[in-house]
Amino acid sequence: AVDGVSLDIKAGEFFALLGPSGCGKTTLLRMLAGFEAPDAGRILLAGSDIAQALPHERPINMMFQNYALFPHLTVYDNIAFGLKRAGMARADIATRVAEMVALVKLEGLEKRKPDQLSGGQRQRVALARSLARRPQVLLLDEPLAALDKKLRESTQGELMALQRRLGMTFVIVTHDQEEAMTMADRIGVMNAGQLVQVAPPRELYETPRSRWIAEFVGDINLFDGEVQSQDGHRLSIATRDAGTLVVAEPREPRDKTKLAVAIRPEKVKLSRRGPVNDPGHESAINRLEGVVTDVCYLGGATSYKVKLATGAVVQSSMANTARLDSDTFHLDQHVVAWFTPDDCLVLDQ
Numbered sequence: 001a002v003d004g005v006s007l008d009i010k011a012g013e014f015f016a017l018l019g020p021s022g023c024g025k026t027t028l029l030r031m032l033a034g035f036e037a038p039d040a041g042r043i044l045l046a047g048s049d050i051a052q053a054l055p056h057e058r059p060i061n062m063m064f065q066n067y068a069l070f071p072h073l074t075v076y077d078n079i080a081f082g083l084k085r086a087g088m089a090r091a092d093i094a095t096r097v098a099e100m101v102a103l104v105k106l107e108g109l110e111k112r113k114p115d116q117l118s119g120g121q122r123q124r125v126a127l128a129r130s131l132a133r134r135p136q137v138l139l140l141d142e143p144l145a146a147l148d149k150k151l152r153e154s155t156q157g158e159l160m161a162l163q164r165r166l167g168m169t170f171v172i173v174t175h176d177q178e179e180a181m182t183m184a185d186r187i188g189v190m191n192a193g194q195l196v197q198v199a200p201p202r203e204l205y206e207t208p209r210s211r212w213i214a215e216f217v218g219d220i221n222l223f224d225g226e227v228q229s230q231d232g233h234r235l236s237i238a239t240r241d242a243g244t245l246v247v248a249e250p251r252e253p254r255d256k257t258k259l260a261v262a263i264r265p266e267k268v269k270l271s272r273r274g275p276v277n278d279p280g281h282e283s284a285i286n287r288l289e290g291v292v293t294d295v296c297y298l299g300g301a302t303s304y305k306v307k308l309a310t311g312a313v314v315q316s317s318m319a320n321t322a323r324l325d326s327d328t329f330h331l332d333q334h335v336v337a338w339f340t341p342d343d344c345l346v347l348d349q
Contacts, residue, residue: 001027002038003193011046014163014170016184018177020216024193025173029139032171033062045136056085062139065146067126069114075101076110079128086133100128103162120151127159131166140172144179156183177217181205189213205264211347214262221268221314223261224349234341237261241312245286247344260347265317267343270304270335286344288314288337292329302328306337 002024009015017025030036032043034055043051050058061082069078079100083093101107104124114122123143130138143159144152160183163170174180180187181201188198197209208214215222225239230249237259238244245261293313294305297320304316314337320328329335 016180019190059136061135248341262345265315268316
């Protein structure tokens with residue numbers, strides 16, 4: 001489930017584990033918590049190996065996906081449960097619970113049972129219980145999955161603010177890419193039990209290490225081809241589906257001749273006749289003509305699919321800058337999709 005993973009998480013960092021279902025991210029989280037034992041290797045926390053320590057002996061708490069609240073206990077007693085087990089004095093427990101209740105904004109709900117709370121309130125109780133013993137590390141297993149979109153977005157912001165205020169290390173597991181991009185300082189992408197890339201959100205999105213990561217993180221257009229020529233840091237790549245594309249390759253020249261050209265949809269511009277031939281568009285030399293086959297209005301942007309003469313489909317995402325639809329394109333309209341060499345990313349096939 002977890003295959004030779006080696007990973008460093010910094011103190012005070014908000015770190016996300018991202019990957020498809022069954023990739024091993026929750027197993028890795030459970031190993032950190034102590035619910036799974038590694039077959040080999042070490043788990044170091046501030047220099048001490050805790051791989052064989054029992055869960056309650058670790059300065060680590062875990063917030064579960066289903067919150068795992070005790071249904072017969074009140075909000076107060078749910079939050080106080082771990083403190084009582086640790087033998088804390090009653091007066092100190094009351095002070096700590098009041099502090100946690102204020103931290104997650106649950107004042108006035110202390111006497112309610114979990115079935116008298118909304119999903120968002122139950123999530124806050126679980127968070128307060130996880131934080132009550134002041135762990136060095138807080139593990140979160142898809143904690144926002146049960147919330148609706150609006151509440152999930154507001155809770156993301158609250159979690160980020162809370163983590164900064166406490167200076168605590170948060171490790172979150174999620175399959176929601178947008179959630180990981182929004183919240184994490186760095187993201188570790190897992191696939192088939194292995195850690196395939198660790199990077200800040202922007203680096204992960206703009207410069208994925210492999211074709212698999214490029215396809216998994218966000219939407220992307222991919223054209224397989226062969227290198228025709230190279231002029232400095234510019235490659236001309238002959239593709240089967242999009243003709244010859246010119247791409248900027250800032251790294252050292254590649255040995256491989258078979259490469260894939262990748263372009264994110266938001267980098268692909270659409271126009272009725274292609275880019276205006278002026279100095280501002282000199283670099284827009286990649287032009288693909290086709291017909292609009294799909295239009296999806298998403299509020300802030302509109303997503304288009306353009307079918308080329310070769311049968312290949314190009315995705316474009318255009319910001320909706322005007323209130324009216326004067327700048328939009330409609331089904332069956334002939335358009336030119338264009339992008340610059342700097343918009344392209346070169347990946348191994």
